[in-house]
Amino acid sequence: MLPSDKAINTDFIISCLNHVHIDTNKHREGDRAIDMVTFSHGGDIEELRAYLDSLGLSLGPTEERLIKENSERLIMWRDNGVLVGHAIWHASNTKQHPDGEPREPEDKQILEEELNVEGDFIELHEIWLSDTHRGRGYGTHFFEYFEEMVKEKGFKSIVYYADHPAAMSICFKRGYRYAFGVELDGITGERARYYVLAKQF
Numbered sequence: 738m739l740p741s742d743k744a745i746n747t748d749f750i751i752s753c754l755n756h757v758h759i760d761t762n763k764h765r766e767g768d769r770a771i772d773m774v775t776f777s778h779g780g781d782i783e784e785l786r787a788y789l790d791s792l793g794l795s796l797g798p799t800e801e802r803l804i805k806e807n808s809e810r811l812i813m814w815r816d817n818g819v820l821v822g823h824a825i826w827h828a829s830n831t832k833q834h835p836d837g838e839p840r841e842p843e844d845k846q847i848l849e850e851e852l853n854v855e856g857d858f859i860e861l862h863e864i865w866l867s868d869t870h871r872g873r874g875y876g877t878h879f880f881e882y883f884e885e886m887v888k889e890k891g892f893k894s895i896v897y898y899a900d901h902p903a904a905m906s907i908c909f910k911r912g913y914r915y916a917f918g919v920e921l922d923g924i925t926g927e928r929a930r931y932y933v934l935a936k937q938f
Contacts, residue, residue, distance in 0.1 A: 774822075774875040775815050776882050779808040788820050792867060800863060803827055803835075812883075814866065814875065822866035824879065829860045829896070844919050844933075848896065851916040852935040858894035859887045864904060876907050884911075884936070893938050898931040908934045 782804055786796050803825055804811045814822035831848045833839050840848075848854045861883065866875055887895050898919060899905050909915070918930035 773816070774870075774873075774878055776879065777813050777815070778811065780811055780813045782808075782811070784820060785811065785813070785823055788823070789865075792865075794865070800825055803862065810862075812879075814879065816870060816875075821870040822864075822875065822879075824861065824865075824883070825863040826859055826861050826883070828857060828892070830857050831855055841919075847916045847919065847933050848935070852896075852914050852933065854894045854896060854935050854937070857892060858896050858935075859890070859892045861895060861897040864897075871903065876903060880907055880911055884938075888938055895936045897934045899934055900929060900931050905932060905934065908936070912936060 782796070782801070785804075789796055807827075810825055810827050812824040812826070813820055814824070827835050829835055831840060831845055831854060864876075864879070884895065895913075897904075897908065897913070899908065905915075913934040913936045915932050915934045917932050919933055
């Protein structure tokens with residue numbers, strides 16, 4: 738259970754920071770094989786659906802809509818051609834959601850007043866990596882890739898609503914600011930309060 742928004746649990750934050758080993762030798766060749774992951778935009782939504790089904794997960798209606806509106810929002814992670822993870826992103830704004838609905842007052846306050854994010858930004862809507870491929874530095878590689886993509890598109894901020902210690906650990910180490918917490922439905926379908934992480938360029 739995550740802490741209340743009035744008292745950030747520093748033990749939880751520290752445990753996140755210690756959760757993931759960052760592979761600093763990702764480009765080294767020679768004495769050992771290096772696991773590598775590739776990222777591609779778009780792809781077969783049915784392949785993604787089957788992949789999620791195999792993990793006991795499902796593609797939610799919001800995520801399906803985001804992908805069908807613009808397939809570039811889906812980033813497939815592959816290890817030697819095999820789908821091992823994915824991410825979904827979209828442009829957003831501190832005033833309203835992509836569907837035009839006004840942003841909730843609590844969410845807007847966290848973004849603008851606590852994290853200093855105003856106006857347009859890129860939201861990392863969802864990220865998932867199969868258990869069998871965690872601990873290889875793939876998450877770190879992805880955030881390096883994703884941050885460059887956001888800058889190339891001319892955006893100044895990334896916002897990510899997260900509760901997974903591994904992903905949060907990477908964000909903390911990459912200088913993301915954080916606040917707690919917004920109530921959301923997660924990829925597993927359970928509603929919970931999430932940390933809001935933001936990085937500005």
